[in-house]
Amino acid sequence: MNEEKKLIVALDVASNDEMLQMLKKIHRPGCYVKVGMELYLQNGADIVRILKSEGYSVFLDLKLHDIPHTVYRAMKGLARLGADMINVHAAGGAEMMRAAAEGLGEGARSGRPICLAVTQLTSTDQTMLENELLIKRPMDEVITQYASLAYSSGMDGVVCSAWEAQKIKNQTSPEFLAVTPGIRLTDDDAGDQKRVASPAQARALGSDFIVVGRSITAAPDPAQAYERVLNDWGKQTWTTTN
Numbered sequence: 001m002n003e004e005k006k007l008i009v010a011l012d013v014a015s016n017d018e019m020l021q022m023l024k025k026i027h028r029p030g031c032y033v034k035v036g037m038e039l040y041l042q043n044g045a046d047i048v049r050i051l052k053s054e055g056y057s058v059f060l061d062l063k064l065h066d067i068p069h070t071v072y073r074a075m076k077g078l079a080r081l082g083a084d085m086i087n088v089h090a091a092g093g094a095e096m097m098r099a100a101a102e103g104l105g106e107g108a109r110s111g112r113p114i115c116l117a118v119t120q121l122t123s124t125d126q127t128m129l130e131n132e133l134l135i136k137r138p139m140d141e142v143i144t145q146y147a148s149l150a151y152s153s154g155m156d157g158v159v160c161s162a163w164e165a166q167k168i169k170n171q172t173s174p175e176f177l178a179v180t181p182g183i184r185l186t187d188d189d190a191g192d193q194k195r196v197a198s199p200a201q202a203r204a205l206g207s208d209f210i211v212v213g214r215s216i217t218a219a220p221d222p223a224q225a226y227e228r229v230l231n232d233w234g235k236q237t238w239t240t241t242n
């Protein structure tokens with residue numbers, strides 16, 4: 001797969017028009033984009049159809065988390081939209097993830113989309129994990145447990161931070177995908193993200209795909225920012241011993 005197809009741009013905008021304007025500014029026809037809750041819930045399924053008909057690859061990031069029967073039925077319907085990647089929350093448990101995979105397989109017209117499970121959001125840090133969620137375990141232990149559960153439940157990979165990617169692969173399989181948001185170019189504000197890495201770090205740490213939103217979309221020149229992310233991702237000068 002070409003390196004550009006491993007950079008997923010998070011289109012966190014409210015409307016179809018804003019999305020089209022942003023794509024014009026980024027100016028990378030056919031790149032990989034992510035549709036999240038903001039865009040999908042306000043504009044509906046047509047958003048995915050439009051992007052697909054224009055040749056974009058689409059990660060539909062709705063993070064389903066409900067009882068297994070509901071997730072099965074929702075996934076069966078979503079599979080028909082033709083997204084390339086879709087996700088659920090691993091916290092929904094093994095039965096829910098199996099139901100998601102089954103629904104996707106039954107609904108897909110041609111080839112099941114990549115199905116991922118979110119381990120712990122990249123906006124969560126150890127303090128929040130312990131004090132708010134009452135999970136009194138080290139973050140990487142919690143994440144590898146969720147990832148192992150996702151692996152044995154038929155998921156194709158997980159959403160995690162770059163910092164957990166290698167440990168997850170060691171415990172599951174090198175082919176089990178690590179899709180990592182929380183990516184920032186040096187000097188960019190982390191904002192609400194806690195477990196952050198640069199594109200070069202993510203590459204060295206074993207990420208298969210990086211998800212990048214504001215470092216591109218909030219930049220004065222999104223096309224130039226996209227180039228910078230892609231160059232950094234391709235650079236590989238950063239090593240885990242830095």
Ligand SMILES: O=c1ccn([C@@H]2O[C@H](COP(=O)(O)O)[C@@H](O)[C@H]2O)c(=O)[nH]1
Pocket residue numbers: 010012036118120121122123159160181182183193211212213214215
């Ligand atoms: O753990 C997660 C899961 C999903 N996301 C999503 O990725 C992008 C990141 O946007 P930035 O602007 O680059 O921070 C956003 O759409 C999130 O919903 C995540 O950040 N962490």
